[in-house]
Amino acid sequence: MYIKTLTISEINKYIKKVLDNDFILSNSSIKGEISNFKLHSSGHMYFSLKDENSKINCIMFKGNSRNLTFLPENGMKVIVKGRVSLYEKEGAYQFYCDKMELEGIGELYIAFEKLKNRLELEGLFKDEHKKAIPKYVQKIGVITSPTGAAIKDIINVTKTRNKSVEMVVYPALVQGINASKDIIKGIEVLNKIEDIDLIILARGGGSIEELWCFNDEELAYAVYNSKKPIITGVGHEIDYTIVDFVSDRRAATPSQAAEIAVFSLSQLKDKILFYKNNMSGYVSRKLAEKKSEIDMLRHSLEINSPTAYIVNQYNSIDRLRELINLKTRGKLEKEKERLIRVNALLSANNPLNILNKGYAIIEDKHKNIISEIHALKEADSIKIILKDGEAELRLEEINEVV
Template sequence: MYIKTLTVSALNNYIKKVLDSDFILSNSNITGELSNFKIHSSGHIYFSLKDQHSKINCIMFRSAAKELKFMPENGMKVVVKGRVSVYEKDGAYQLYCDEMKPEGMGELYIAFEKLKSKLQNQGLFNEEHKRPIPLYANKIGVITSPTGAAIKDIINVTKRRNRNVEIIIYPALVQGINASRDIIKGIETLNGIDDIDIIILARGGGSIEELWCFNDESLALAVYNSKKPIITGVGHEIDYTIVDFVGDRRAPTPSAAAEIAVFNLEEFKNKILSYKNTMSVIVNMILMEKRSKLDLMKKNLSANSPRVLIVNEYNNIDRLREIITIKIKRRIEKDKERLVKANALLSAHNPLNVLNKGYAIIEDENRNIISKVAVLKEASSVKVTLKDGSTEIKLINEN
């Protein structure tokens, strides 16, 4: 019989095809203990499953890892569903996981997912149904065990953040068969107290069995129908229950629930003081700016004051008066000179000056000057003006 020689890659590829075609290996449910658990930055999860005698390497891709309902840890016993195949590059077979759940809790997880899907389809998880959490609560109702660590944490956080906030504790069972009914009664009781602002539903961490009362459908409906906003602080950060989805706000721990419900008075005071200081700085800056503008306007007003203008115009008037005075004096002097010259000229041509030499001026009755003898002979009277005056002379005409 002739046996073909294979390459390493061909051999690994053949083994992969054989494993992939096997029905059992392609649809395996494997139980074991987690070890070497590692979440890669890519989101893929790498781990090993082991029992007392053997170990198998496993990988869960990111798409499947996002659907996990719990946080796996080394040493935890789990049931993994997936397929066995070969990674051809290394020639190593490993389990490719599609689902993972803690061992022995399959029925509880199935019930949890079934109720969660039902209530989600009914709209109980919708954001529009969430009641707003008051920012400044004065009275808080707490439903929890009176002896557990949760109530101590809530009281400590409340005292630290704001001693003025009053806590009303409704002692309730938070584990066991009757716990859900007890918590429902607590919600109804606290809803009947008018001045309660917020209700906290709290419990410390525990296994899924211990927290199972918070996955009750009747309790979910009571939380949904509560008139008061409800903050859930059940278990640790990785624990999720049905009431967390129905409640108005989920807190990872009871302490975190108290921090959400109780506003920090000291922080509030510091914030107000900060606002006050900021406002004071802003107001002072505005006042300084306005004062500077006012000073500038004052300076501009002083520089352009009518009083300054008037005072300056007084000086201008005095200057104009001096100029006018000088011009008038010059004009008077000039006119005086002209007058002297005109007087001298007039004196030089004054006919009266001729009279001083013995001449006379003869005028007829109409004050016409007679300069010819013929005219004189015709006149009946004349006026004769001499040096020292004038006189009327009547003439006797010989003709």
Template sequence: MYIKTLTVSELNNYIKKVIDSDFILGNAYIKGEISNFKLHSSGHIYFSLKDDGGKINCIMFRSDAENLKFMPENGMKVNVKGRVSVYIKDGAYQLYCKQIELEGMGELYIAFENLKEKLFKEGLFSDVHKKAIPKHPRRIGVITSRTGAAIRDIINVSTRRNKNVNLLICPVLVQGINAATELVAAVEKLNKIDDVDVIIMARGGGSIEELWAFNDEKLAYAVYSSNKPIISGVGHETDFTIVDFVSDKRAPTPSAAAEIAVQDLSQLNDKLGSMKKNFDNEIKYYFENRHNELSIKRKLIEKYSPEAFIANGYSNIDKLYNLLLIKTKNKIEIEKQKLTKCQSVLKANNPHNILNKGYSIIENNLGKCIDSIDELKEDSEVRIIMKDGRVETSIGKITRSTTDRLQ
């Protein structure tokens, strides 16, 4: 019997035709719990529908999603109407949803909310109890799976930011019934190591079941009681676990947790270079100011020093001496001018000058000038002063005549 050899695409197309022709698969009503919910920017909705025994990937196109009466969330129990078909490119079957009806909250989601409310009331989420993350840890403890993508991301990011980073890997299970126990033991173990400064607890994304170990109550108390600060980097940015709320710092991804714990060495070097430049400028500015201050004080000292005072004193004396000479000379000159003027006035008014005109002056024996006949008596001794000499004589007869008096 001849059997035709099929390509992968032909096989997937054949399976798709078989499934699409099935009446039950074409008109399926499925109930289960929503997980891995994602609303795409295109408006399409992607999620998984699961129960205790299995899981199926689902998609609802925007045209159908616009008719929803509620926004689906992880943990919701729903009834979905749609058709099962094959996505040829991946060879995977999935449920193409037409309608989604709310049935109730998933049991895990309810348990998560109950534990979250309990721990919140106990104060485990309070910022008051959160420890500061050291900026430059000597050693970083990492709690995660030995083989998961999270450990590779943390190592890659850490070594890229600082090639000298010291990571202490504490491998644990991050999924399954024993995962929570191992996570608690890892926290307690790293707390006993003195040179571990900060702890990263991380794993990659997943459904609520896959992340359930990080919603364990004992682990929450272990993280809360840790003496060393803990950074949680569990799942993707939209995933939240109890550990995220209790930890000292929540990172949206394992890579982001490494970025928080490990300072970028190049940025540190740039910062140190900038600080050094600023410090050098400050030192230079400081010494320039001190130098200027010293120069000013030196000039003041020179200005007010005894030597300068004495030198300035001599200079002031010279100035005063020259000023005194000038003022004295000016004063003498002014007084000379006054004297000359007075001499001219005296000369002009000197009675002796009248003698040159033929007049004479009569004085009594006391040298007093006689200007009236009333001052004379007969036989009185008088002195007659003329221009060329003096005559002493006595008065004879005195005759009073008004016609002879000079006018």
């Protein structure tokens, strides 16, 4: 019987083909405990899954690891879905993971998504219902474990940012079956303290089971109905709970919740100083601008001064007066000359002047001038006008000269 001799590459390639074409191995779901976990700088995850008797090497590429809601750690019990294949170069088979979830929490995730979708439809997550976070708080209420790392982080951040801010801590359970009711009680108590400006609901990181109390429906409504704004800082940055969606502001961590809630006094002082300097500079520039405007207006007033205008008008009046006088004198002289000419003409044609030459004017009693002899015959009396007077004469006899 002839047996073909294969190269290492050929046998590995054949084994890979067999594994890839196997129905079960190409679409598998396995569970085990994570060991030798390594997150590469490329974003790929390398680890092993083991049980009591065996282990298998696994890899999860960056594109799939982005969808994880938690960071895998050694010792975690998980369920992974994917396929078994051969890495030809090393001749080792391994499991290529497409999805990963913590073992035993599949039902929790389903319950979480179901409640999340229902509350979202009811409008509890809408931005229009979220209360504004006060910018400058004087007193904050904190609901958290009095012994956990969260309260220490919040206290440290608050003291660093503003020592004058008061803090009222409601010690509450943040894990277990009674935790949600305890937190609800804390919300009720802190809402009754009038001078509390806002409430921080906080807890450190943990598994989904440890954070499950924050996915309680009654707690979600308590957060929604709170009269005071609530900031949630539950778990790590990748942890999301129902209260994070309902709260007025979600912080990635308890420390960040304190940073959001408490304004930085030093930053405020710096901002005030910045505004002060800006205002001072603005006022100085405005004063300089207004002074320049006033100087320009003063100069304009000096140029267009009413006094100067009046003085100039006086000069104009004097010139007009001289012009009027000149024109008047010219007019008078002209009229005087015309009168002289008219007077001379009148004098030349004045009948009285003829009398100076020895002539006389004869009028009848009706003051009609008699210039012919036959008119005397009809008159019984006449008036003779001479150069130095006049006389009335009665006619008795008229001798007509031939």
